[in-house]
Amino acid sequence: MVEVEAPEGSQILALGKTPTQWVEVMAGMGIDVSERTLRERANATGAFYRLGRTMLITPAQIDTIFERGPSCHSKSTNVGTISGRKVGSNTTAGQSPVHTGAALRHLQKQAHGTG
Template identity: 75%
Template sequence: MAEIDKTDSSQILGLGKTPAQWVEIMAERGIEISERTLRERANETGAFYRLGRTMLITPAQIDTIFEGGQSCRSKSTKGVGFTGRRAGSSTTAGVSQAHTGEALRHLQKQAHGTG
């Protein structure tokens, strides 16, 4: 019986490469970038997969990383860190139904001119 390559069924394992591998590929094409810079850009854009300490980046995510470098950076947000899940927030609470209902009643009163 033929042996099955399980990486064929996973796009992440089949297409994903480590930052070091991407740096080598880019160097072959005349693109000079350090592994550290690539990791930082991946973290900034959220375009990577991580399992433990291993970072894998797919070709589509490399495109996202390059596209992320094209955006205009506002000076007013320079130095401001990420918030939420990417920054490690452990908040998992959903939207409170009590607060949602209260906000809806408030908006309805304002719309009817009674609030």
């Protein structure tokens, strides 16, 4: 990781790190998290700064991501070994407005008997 001297007075540039840098920091502490997961949690909580395509996260925002982020929502209560194929999705991304709108229009047409 390259240390960059921040402009005088900029707390964001002085303390902020990219998600890639935070993943490296956490890996050094034994915390295994992907950059994608960190970005998703930052977006979900709004705890980040963005300029163009660059995302910066300060230490205070990392705390917010851990505090406000969703906890595990596993419904499994089995203690034994699970075998076979699992059905379902574990994605946390939101629904696409394009697909949601198309689905809504389709259902409205069906309800009116025109589709």
